[in-house]
Each structure stands twice: as C-alpha cells, then as structure tokens.
Amino acid sequence: MTIIADQPQATKTEPGQLGGPLLATVRQALTESGAGQAVIDEAVLAVASGQVHQAAATAVEEQDTHVVRPFFDCLSLVINHIVTGAPLTLAREAAEALAATPPAQAGHHPWCHVDKCIPHRYEDGAVLTEHRGPAYTAELTDGHEVLRLRAELGSDENLIDYKASAFIWAGDNDGLSFDQDTLGRAIDSLDTFLDGLRHLHRVMNQPRTPKTEEQA
C-alpha cells in the first residue's frame, strides 16, 4: 500500500474553504452578519463566477487577436454596468458592432476580399468571377524546416454549385476542397489532434526513470 505524505499545513484547505482569501472573507463576513446559508452560497457562487470571468478575460486580453475578445469586452462592460451603474450604451454599441455583418458588394459574398476576386472575361461577353475570401496560415517549424498549412475561403462562378468551399493546403501538396459538412468534420478532427499535441507538450519534459541494476 502506498502511503501519501500529508500536505504541509500551509497548503491545506478545509472542505468548504476552497477559493482563496476573497471567498473566505465573503463567507466569514456574511456568516458574522447573520446571513442565511442560501444567501452565503449565492454570494460565494457569484464571486467565484466573477473570478473565473476575470481570469478568462485577462487571458483573452493577453492574446490581442483572439476572436472571442470582443465578446469578453462586451461582458466586461455589462459587469461594469452592474457594479457602477455606468450606462449600457457602450456595451450595446459593442454588441451591435460584434453582430454587424459588413454589407456585401454587388455580385460578391459578404466575406469576399473584393480586391483579390478574379473576374474571368469570356469571348461571349460573360464575366465569371473567382471569389476569394479570408485566408489563414500556420507555420510549424522545428527551427530548420517549415511545414506550412494554408486555408482559404472561395467560390467560383464557373462551377454550377453556388456554394463556397474552403481550400486547405499542406506544404506544396495539392489542396483539398471542403464544403460546410466536410470542413466541420475536419475541424473536429483537428480539435482532437490539437488536444493530443497539448498532451504531448504537457508530458514531454517528464524524464526517464533511472534503470534498475538488472536493466543497466
């Protein structure tokens, strides 16, 4: 049987005393004021939720380009409204900006980067356009070689299908074309792959256990 050593006194937490000094203070102050358990529980949950929001908002703020940052900015404005009574105008404007979809130019998708779209003119006078949208790249490098991933949204009026496709290339290989369903499955697969990479990253500094005398 393995005996787990007792934790040092300083890091011990009692049941119901999790959450750090702020929660302990809230619990103690409300208990001393004679508040009921339900009120104490509700206040502690509210403070804990606020702590989670603060940690998440700070993490998102540090990654300035993170796509969820406008959402967290809105939430922070609403919280400020609740705490200080500041008018919600700023939050409403921020939410409207978040929801607003830019108007599409005639003949283009809302997501087109119109200056990148390529019109092809045919002898019969018809103009059929190859539409090009946002593109993203990821460069994976070990410091010597680079594996480049690239994805771009597009649609082609030469195709009977009016739907857009996302094209994904890995290095110099031919790209693959994804519709909404297959791109959704590819994203799920990459999500799982990324979780796997995070696992490898977490454990990769674990050293080998020394060999026994028989192994050496």
Ligand SMILES: [Zn+2]
């Ligand atoms: Zn276009």
